[in-house]
Every structure is written in C-alpha cells, then in structure tokens.
Amino acid sequence: MQHAFRQLEERGLSTEVCHMLWSPCMDLIALANIQGEVLLQRLTWQRQPVWVLPPPGEESNKKVAALAWRPDGKVLSIGYSGGHIVLCNVEKAEVVHTMDLPDNISCMDWIESSVTMATQEIPADLGEFIPSDLFEDGSEKFLPKLPALSKISTSKGFDEKAVEDSKRLCGQTSFNILVVGSTNGHVRLVAYGISPIAEVDLAAQMTQGGKIISATLSADLQSLSVVMERPENMEQNAQHQVYLMALDCMLLTSRHQELATYAMKHGKIVTYLEYLNSTLNAVSEAWEDILLEMENKLTKYAQQKASDGTVGDEFLQLLMWGRTSPDLQAFLVNDLSEKGLKKLGHSIENSYTNIQKLVLKHIHCVGRALLYHLSEIEGMAQWYDKYGVLGLSTSAVKDAVSSVGSFMLKANELLHVIDTSMKNFRAFFRWLYVVILRLAEEPVPAAISKMMMKDVNFVADFLTENFTDAPQESSPGATKKSGFTLERVGQYLKKSDLQFVQAVVPGSWQSFVESNQFLQESDMLFPHHPEKSLLQLFECLDKTVRSALNLPASSIGQSVKCHGELQLYSVNTTTKEETKPHRCLQQHTVAKDHRLYTLVMTEDSPSASIYLIRQNTAKQGGYREAVCLHFAFLGSPKDDDSVVSQSCSEHQILDAAFYDDKTLSFLLHEKGDGKSDECVSVLCQVLLEALQDEHFTQISSETALGQCQNICRFDLGPHVSHYRRLDNMKAGTFAVSGSRKVACVLFGNCRRVRLFDMDAEDEEESLYEDKSTLDVSGIRLEDNGTSEDNKENLSS
Known part of the structure; x- marks a missing residue:
C-alpha cells in the first residue's frame, strides 16, 4: 500500500507556478506561472514544453486567474485577471477565440452536460409534414465554402484546412458549458466556450457586491453552485463572509436542446464576423x-x-x-x-x-x-x-x-x-x-x-x-x-x-426607389446609406x-434564482492577495447520482479537517448534507491490532481534490511531535463509497458550517486505499486526473514538481512489500543474469 504510486519525474521550474490542470483526455498538463505565461507539458516532462503561450500585451491582463479544459481536451481556456479570456487549440497553441469581459475574472470551470441530446419530439399531427432533420444544420448544402485568407492576407487563422471551423466546434456531440466567475458577483455561462447563454448578476440578487471564488454547473444542468465572498455588512468591510449558494436553472434545463442548437448557430455567426473583419483588413x-x-x-x-x-x-x-x-x-x-x-x-x-x-x-x-x-x-x-x-x-x-x-x-x-x-x-x-x-x-x-x-x-x-x-x-x-x-x-x-x-444615376434602381415612397418604407428592401x-x-x-x-x-440569467445559501467561513480582507495561505475549495458534479459535491476548508492549509458537502440536484431546491473529514492513522487495522502506518497518529490536510466520480485524493502533512524539523507529506486516495448516507448530516442555511455541532466527524484514515509518503519534499498543492490516472505535486516553493502514475506500483520497492505473505511459487522470473539473486531475496 505504501508504494502504490510510481514516481515518474521530478523537475524544477524556472518561474513560480500558480495554477495546474490536467487534460481530461491526454497526458498533458497546463501550468500558469506568476509571469502570466501558460505552459503545456507532457507526462514525460521534457526540457522544452510542448508550447508556451505568452501573456497578452495589456499589463492589467497578465496574471492568469483560472484555467479550464474543454471536456474533449482539444481546447484550453485561459482566464486572465483583467477580464480577457483566450481559447487555445492545444495542437498548435493557436488562439481560436477571445472574449473581453467588463470585470475581472476570478474562477472558471468547463462542464459537460449529461442530458441526452436526442432528436426533439415532433407532435403526432405534424409528423407527416415536418422532416426528421428539421433541427439539423444543413447550411453546407446551400452555401459555398469560405475561401482561405492565408494566401492573400497576413491575418492568422482561416487557413485552407479550417476556414469554416476556426472555432474548433466540429465534432461537439455533447452540450458543454464554460462557467466563468468574476470579482464583482457575475457568473457567465458560455456554451461551447463561444456563445454566452446566461449572465447571472448575484450582486443584484444579494443587494451587495461580492467575489465569486468558485462556480460550477451540475451535469444535469438543474443547479448552479456558487461560492461567493461578500462583506458581512456594508459599513464594515474588513471581515467578509463566504457563502455556498445554490441557484435553480429550470429554463436552462428545460430548453437545453434549443440552447445547443442556438449556440452552434451563434458560434458560426461569430466565426463569419471575424472572417469578415479579417477580409476588410x-x-x-x-x-x-x-x-x-x-x-x-x-x-x-x-x-x-x-x-x-x-x-x-x-x-x-x-x-x-x-x-x-x-x-x-x-x-x-x-x-x-x-x-x-x-x-x-x-x-x-x-x-x-x-x-x-x-x-x-x-x-x-x-x-x-x-x-x-x-x-x-x-x-x-x-x-x-x-x-x-x-x-x-x-x-x-x-x-x-x-x-x-x-x-x-x-x-x-x-x-x-x-x-x-x-x-x-x-x-x-x-x-x-x-x-x-x-x-x-x-x-x-x-x-x-x-x-x-x-x-x-x-x-x-x-x-x-x-x-x-x-x-x-x-x-x-x-x-x-x-x-x-x-x-x-x-x-x-x-x-x-x-x-x-x-x-x-438617373434611371437606375436607386433613383427609382428614391422616387417611390412605398418602396422606401418597405421592410423587404435593405436601407441604403450613401454617406456612410x-x-x-x-x-x-x-x-x-x-x-x-x-x-x-x-433573459436566461434573470431566470436563474437563488433558492438557498450556506455560510462557510469568514476571511480577513486586510491580508494581501499574494500572501494569503492556500485554502482548498473544489466543486465536482456526478452525473450518475445527480449530486454536486463541494470540498471546502474552513481554515487555512494545513488544516486538521475538511468538509464535504453534497447536494441533490434532481430535486428542486435540493437539500444539502455535510460530513467533516479528518485523518489519524492511515490504513486498515491488522489481526494483531497494528496498523499499516505507525509513523504518525494524526495528519493535517494540505490539499484535496476529486480524482474521479468515485475517488477523493488528499495531500497530507504528518503532524510530528515538535521535536523534529522533518516535514513529510503524504499522497493518498480514498473511495467515496467509504462514506455512507448515515455519515452525512442534513444542514440548514440558518447556521454557519463551522458552527454546526451535529455534523458527523469521520476519520478517513482506516479507509485509505493507497498512499505514499513523499520523502525529501515539502509539498504545497497538487493536481490529479482520474481519467489519465496521474498526479502532479507542487513543492511549497512553487518551483518544483513531482509526477506520479497513480495506477502503477513503484517498480523498485513493490517486490519487498508485505514479504511475509507473498507467494513466490507462481512467479516466473526472466533469465537476465540476476534471477538467482531475486529468487533468494523473494524466498528469504
């Protein structure tokens, strides 16, 4: 168990890293540093990254506020603090789309809808008259293909291979939405990362402004979950309260297929507008x-x-x-x-x-x-x-x-x-x-x-x-x-x-129209502006x-209403943003169970405990439940009442994340006795099934999370499935990916990383693990000159 994760690489970084995010479909990780650069690295971590995207020219936009991958892993969204969003094609580091928001960006998430995009139902009395492909885009049957601009213009993009699909929307079979939060209380939903379909002004609903710390949409599109920081009162701004808000998205849910059709049309029109602008250039x-x-x-x-x-x-x-x-x-x-x-x-x-x-x-x-x-x-x-x-x-x-x-x-x-x-x-x-x-x-x-x-x-x-x-x-x-x-x-x-x-010209069509008042007032003729x-x-x-x-x-943003909020913790605003300690906060939606989870630390990292909040999105105004998680000994007790990890009886939590829909990943810190300066970090995995329904306590909006006395405090230590002590490392944060079965642990100084294969045992030490119960009778050793030594080691 101890050596369940195989270390792949340990690499140094030239600049401090502030954001890390694994691709959901490829062995690629995106890193943003404090200089505003975004780097794409492979799992093998070569000396030179796959590509480096420099920050935009504006000084206010240089800081990267958030990263988000499109669910198919082909496009990376980069949100800069000044409100500039870049969608980048990962194959060539080619910018396929940009957006400029009027406010500063604070967070982003890109979710894929689990709602089936089936052909819309047609009324029985109209079935004979409406073709089955009514809602399919048949523009390619009637419109000529746009010619490439690369040969006659210095404008980038619109080359011969991808003129019509410069936004990389081709092949999007499922509805996906980019969720963008801002520092002034606005949450924007952008279909396919191109088409804005909802703008929710929470500052107006709450009668006061606030910063969106985290925002995500449930996979069934029924609930928008937002973590918002806002002043406790308008007179005293030094103390801010952080709330978890649940918002109802009924219009978005009931009209998701119409929105998907409209968003595709919107994406094409935006492509044509940019093509027209490039042509004029x-x-x-x-x-x-x-x-x-x-x-x-x-x-x-x-x-x-x-x-x-x-x-x-x-x-x-x-x-x-x-x-x-x-x-x-x-x-x-x-x-x-x-x-x-x-x-x-x-x-x-x-x-x-x-x-x-x-x-x-x-x-x-x-x-x-x-x-x-x-x-x-x-x-x-x-x-x-x-x-x-x-x-x-x-x-x-x-x-x-x-x-x-x-x-x-x-x-x-x-x-x-x-x-x-x-x-x-x-x-x-x-x-x-x-x-x-x-x-x-x-x-x-x-x-x-x-x-x-x-x-x-x-x-x-x-x-x-x-x-x-x-x-x-x-x-x-x-x-x-x-x-x-x-x-x-x-x-x-x-x-x-x-x-x-x-x-x-006398006798021309224009002179005829100008002489006829009825034609001038007709809606069928396009207006002519001779002086423009x-x-x-x-x-x-x-x-x-x-x-x-x-x-x-x-319109859709106004239909999204808050149906409940929960106070999470308080923060002191006098602390500078650069010196604020890390405080884990992550949201994750599970489509199969219609649940939306929130992992939140109410204290600065390292913390003795962390809360896991779950919301049922299938029911309108879905109730929220919570459990308080902590770690003592790691591993399950043996027959002789010993435990796997005797090195530490109490662990603090540095960081936590959802590995996949069924697994939680934790980055722990062994709490010593204070006599030794040695700091050992631990990377571990816990299955969500270890938490039963009886462990969750239903919570109301009237009491702050940290003040709820009846919340169950659950020790995850005995339920750790795999873990590894990270020797010679003072860990800071980490990024994990269940789809790629990898993890990247960032050192506390943000200048060095370790990469792990989470689905493979350490080749060097797996042979020595639990030697007393290892059966060697069925092991076939390769004849490589050291097989006799291996047999002696295994039998001893």
Missing part, C-alpha cells in the same frame, strides 16, 4: 500597398524638387501645356524610367485586382452566409414556445439582417468605385508612359500615341482626386511627402463619412448582430 492592406508604391516613387521627388507648388500641380501643367520643369523631367526619365513605370503599374493593378477579388469572392460569400444563418435565427425567434422564450427578439434579429444587407450594398458600391479608379489609373499610366518615351526621345507606339478627350478627362480626374493640394507634413521637422492619397477608394476604409458621395463608409457599416453590423445574439444571455 486584407482589403486595407492591399489599398495601403498602392499608397506605399506611389509614395516610394513620388516622395523622393517631392523632397528634392526646387520649384514651388505640389507634385499634382506639375503633373496638371504637363497634361495641359505639355511642358515640364527640369526637376520633373529628370525624375521621369532617370528615377521613374520606362521600366520602373511598367513595374509600378503592374504592382498597383495587382493590388486593385486583389481588392476586387476580396470583395467579390470573400465579402459576398460571407455576407450570404450571414444572411442565411440570421434568417434562420429570425425564424427561430418567431417560434416563441421553443426559442422566443429564451429571449430571442424578432425585431432585433431583423435589424441585424438589415444591417448585413446595407453592408452588402455598400460593398457593391465599392466595386463600382474600384472599377472607375482602375480606369483612371490605366489612363494615367498610359499617358505618363507616352510622356517618358517622348522626353527620352524614344519612338512612341502608334496604338498609344493618341489620346481621346475622355482619356484626358480620366487623367485630370485622377490627378485632382488622388493628389492633395499641399504636401503633407505631420510636424515642422517632418519629412515632406508627395501628397498622394487615393481618396476615392480609401474613404470607404475609414471610420468617417464619405467625402465623395456617389451620385445617383464600408467600415462604418461593418461596425454597425458587428454591433447590431452581437447585440441581437446576446439577448438570451440576459
């Missing part, structure tokens, strides 16, 4: 490439020319009178040259072509997808009994659809402006090419030597629109620039109203869509 990059190409050629000339006036004025004089200054002539012939002009024209035309492709191929594609999914949500909102009751508003979704339509109209308008600008660009370069050939006394091809009046107008319009009146100087000592702006296209990519509003830029309409689209999609979070 790519358009801006292509536009800036044009500006950069022109500036690189013209700025040097603008700095060196001796004559007064702008570059645009000199080009206009050259166009109207055919005369040029010596400076301009030298620039055109020597600096720009015929080959340089061809190269510049080709580069600019490529940039314009990229912008057209982005609008035609990407923006139009994602716009149609947004309209499709928002129209489906609009239909869902009209079915009040199933989806409207969740808080979906038909009018809000209609506004979102309308904003997408207006954005698409503006994108089409940009295409027309780009087409006109390309004509002007081509005319300008063709004219400039002829000028350079003539100044260099080169023969001019007959095909381009003649200019029609419309070509002259194109060139004049280009010079008027794209060259400012005066050279731009950001400061008195700054470098003088050419003044090239490209405003006709660039104005659509700014967060301000358009300077050059497109005139309505493309970026302004995108911001309006993003705000309107997210506002419509976030309505269920407020």
Whole structure:
C-alpha cells in the first residue's frame, strides 16, 4: 500500500507556478506561472514544453486567474485577471477565440452536460409534414465554402484546412458549458466556450457586491453552485463572509436542446464576423500597398524638387501645356524610367485586382452566409414556445439582417468605385508612359500615341482626386511627402463619412426607389446609406448582430434564482492577495447520482479537517448534507491490532481534490511531535463509497458550517486505499486526473514538481512489500543474469 504510486519525474521550474490542470483526455498538463505565461507539458516532462503561450500585451491582463479544459481536451481556456479570456487549440497553441469581459475574472470551470441530446419530439399531427432533420444544420448544402485568407492576407487563422471551423466546434456531440466567475458577483455561462447563454448578476440578487471564488454547473444542468465572498455588512468591510449558494436553472434545463442548437448557430455567426473583419483588413492592406508604391516613387521627388507648388500641380501643367520643369523631367526619365513605370503599374493593378477579388469572392460569400444563418435565427425567434422564450427578439434579429444587407450594398458600391479608379489609373499610366518615351526621345507606339478627350478627362480626374493640394507634413521637422492619397477608394476604409458621395444615376434602381415612397418604407428592401463608409457599416453590423445574439444571455440569467445559501467561513480582507495561505475549495458534479459535491476548508492549509458537502440536484431546491473529514492513522487495522502506518497518529490536510466520480485524493502533512524539523507529506486516495448516507448530516442555511455541532466527524484514515509518503519534499498543492490516472505535486516553493502514475506500483520497492505473505511459487522470473539473486531475496 505504501508504494502504490510510481514516481515518474521530478523537475524544477524556472518561474513560480500558480495554477495546474490536467487534460481530461491526454497526458498533458497546463501550468500558469506568476509571469502570466501558460505552459503545456507532457507526462514525460521534457526540457522544452510542448508550447508556451505568452501573456497578452495589456499589463492589467497578465496574471492568469483560472484555467479550464474543454471536456474533449482539444481546447484550453485561459482566464486572465483583467477580464480577457483566450481559447487555445492545444495542437498548435493557436488562439481560436477571445472574449473581453467588463470585470475581472476570478474562477472558471468547463462542464459537460449529461442530458441526452436526442432528436426533439415532433407532435403526432405534424409528423407527416415536418422532416426528421428539421433541427439539423444543413447550411453546407446551400452555401459555398469560405475561401482561405492565408494566401492573400497576413491575418492568422482561416487557413485552407479550417476556414469554416476556426472555432474548433466540429465534432461537439455533447452540450458543454464554460462557467466563468468574476470579482464583482457575475457568473457567465458560455456554451461551447463561444456563445454566452446566461449572465447571472448575484450582486443584484444579494443587494451587495461580492467575489465569486468558485462556480460550477451540475451535469444535469438543474443547479448552479456558487461560492461567493461578500462583506458581512456594508459599513464594515474588513471581515467578509463566504457563502455556498445554490441557484435553480429550470429554463436552462428545460430548453437545453434549443440552447445547443442556438449556440452552434451563434458560434458560426461569430466565426463569419471575424472572417469578415479579417477580409476588410486584407482589403486595407492591399489599398495601403498602392499608397506605399506611389509614395516610394513620388516622395523622393517631392523632397528634392526646387520649384514651388505640389507634385499634382506639375503633373496638371504637363497634361495641359505639355511642358515640364527640369526637376520633373529628370525624375521621369532617370528615377521613374520606362521600366520602373511598367513595374509600378503592374504592382498597383495587382493590388486593385486583389481588392476586387476580396470583395467579390470573400465579402459576398460571407455576407450570404450571414444572411442565411440570421434568417434562420429570425425564424427561430418567431417560434416563441421553443426559442422566443429564451429571449430571442424578432425585431432585433431583423435589424441585424438589415444591417448585413446595407453592408452588402455598400460593398457593391465599392466595386463600382474600384472599377472607375482602375480606369483612371490605366489612363494615367498610359499617358505618363507616352510622356517618358517622348522626353527620352524614344519612338512612341502608334496604338498609344493618341489620346481621346475622355482619356484626358480620366487623367485630370485622377490627378485632382488622388493628389492633395499641399504636401503633407505631420510636424515642422517632418519629412515632406508627395501628397498622394487615393481618396476615392480609401474613404470607404475609414471610420468617417464619405467625402465623395456617389451620385445617383438617373434611371437606375436607386433613383427609382428614391422616387417611390412605398418602396422606401418597405421592410423587404435593405436601407441604403450613401454617406456612410464600408467600415462604418461593418461596425454597425458587428454591433447590431452581437447585440441581437446576446439577448438570451440576459433573459436566461434573470431566470436563474437563488433558492438557498450556506455560510462557510469568514476571511480577513486586510491580508494581501499574494500572501494569503492556500485554502482548498473544489466543486465536482456526478452525473450518475445527480449530486454536486463541494470540498471546502474552513481554515487555512494545513488544516486538521475538511468538509464535504453534497447536494441533490434532481430535486428542486435540493437539500444539502455535510460530513467533516479528518485523518489519524492511515490504513486498515491488522489481526494483531497494528496498523499499516505507525509513523504518525494524526495528519493535517494540505490539499484535496476529486480524482474521479468515485475517488477523493488528499495531500497530507504528518503532524510530528515538535521535536523534529522533518516535514513529510503524504499522497493518498480514498473511495467515496467509504462514506455512507448515515455519515452525512442534513444542514440548514440558518447556521454557519463551522458552527454546526451535529455534523458527523469521520476519520478517513482506516479507509485509505493507497498512499505514499513523499520523502525529501515539502509539498504545497497538487493536481490529479482520474481519467489519465496521474498526479502532479507542487513543492511549497512553487518551483518544483513531482509526477506520479497513480495506477502503477513503484517498480523498485513493490517486490519487498508485505514479504511475509507473498507467494513466490507462481512467479516466473526472466533469465537476465540476476534471477538467482531475486529468487533468494523473494524466498528469504
């Protein structure tokens, strides 16, 4: 029993670790250090971690407040104290989603629903008319796949392998919810880690603010269990009370399948919004490439020319009178040259072509997808009994659809402006090419030597629109620039109203709509905003869509009500957060038994005892029971009244955790006689079945947990199934995983760890365990040169 856990590794850490969490499906452990870095290590613990995720740039967000794994182990959620949440794909350390909350994060938990996600029942009288796949997402049958952005943009993500599934939602067969607690009394439930489905304001319900220390949701989705720290009274804030609160989630439970369907839709729409934002960034990059190409050629000339006036004025004089200054002539012939002009024209035309492709191929594609999914949500909102009751508003979704339509109209308008600008660009370069050939006394091809009046107008319009009146100087000592702006296209990519509003062409559809009052008031036509830029309409689209999609979070959050609370212990707020001693607090839900457990220390670690509280979530307002656990001798008594562990008759508890649904893990400290400075820690396992129903005492909300005199005090020592003394180690905290059968024990200085295989005996000492009862007759020894010695040892 003593050597039941096999030690695998002992490693040092370069920085103090503040959080540890094992992956539920892989032999990986996530560690967060005090510098805000998150490291992923394998069980074998190589010198270099699998990856290291640096903290975000904001100083207030650098401290990691909590970690949570998605139940399938493919995504890790990292919550920073400043309110920033990052969802990271564990394969490549790729950030798949981010959220920014208005308050500071204090805790997180990611639970998987045990409620069966079966096909919804269809009324018998409608069964013949409603297809069986009514609630399945069939968008892939009607919508083209989004093209990848990686080849034409510096934006990360949306590569060829995962454009549609950039949030890594594919394959989520069970409903899972990320529970996030904050320091101001808010608890948020986020479906699949992407879609906010409930925001519970406990500060408003309790009429005073408080910090959420721990929050979890029962697997049957019926109860939300929250541990909250709040002031004892509003006048005296030095002493805070910690409460265990049980909240009823009936709406969440009764409409879990509708929420799962809606959350998937929400996730896709959020993906499309981010894709659209990346596409607009790519358009801006292509536009800036044009500006950069022109500036690189013209700025040097603008700095060196001796004559007064702008570059645009000199080009206009050259166009109207055919005369040029010596400076301009030298620039055109020597600096720009015929080959340089061809190269510049080709580069600019490529940039314009990229912008057209982005609008035609990407923006139009994602716009149609947004309209499709928002129209489906609009239909869902009209079915009040199933989806409207969740808080979906038909009018809000209609506004979102309308904003997408207006954005698409503006994108089409940009295409027309780009087409006109390309004509002007081509005319300008063709004219400039002829000028350079003539100044260099080169023969001019007959095909381009003649200019029609419309070509002259194109060139004049280009010079008027794209060259400012005066050279731009950001400061008195700054470098003088050419003044090239490209405003006709660039104005659509700014967060301000358009300077050059497109005139309505007589006889066009727009002129027909403006002349018809009934069409202007029709809900079937998308509104047109001629003075707004493309970026302004995108911001309006993003705000309107997210506002419509976030309505269920407020509605469901208001339906979550507290039906009972229990005072756990008191804390002194004058102690600094960094110097507060560890106090174990962990919650765990068991789906099979419909129970939610809470392990809590009412004293600082190491503590003589720990409380285990259980709640029945199957019954509304489920009662709570508690038992006080402590350790004396470890192990079961033998026939001669001896015990397995004679080294210590009393143990203090350093840390505790749920190993799995049936097992508790404890990190103990052997309480010595005070004569020796030696400190020995013990890692042990206890089966929950050792605690019978009669050991639990029903508790009320009227008395604090520590003041309940009738709570049973139960010694777990005789029921320890396996344990191991951790020699030469002063342990601090630990992290365990029953699914992977591993444990990681952190030293008290937070700079060193030991890893254990919890399902294997120590190879070095298991042969010597209980030698008096070991039967060697059936053991087959390998012939490795030491078998005779082994036989002698075993038989002695």
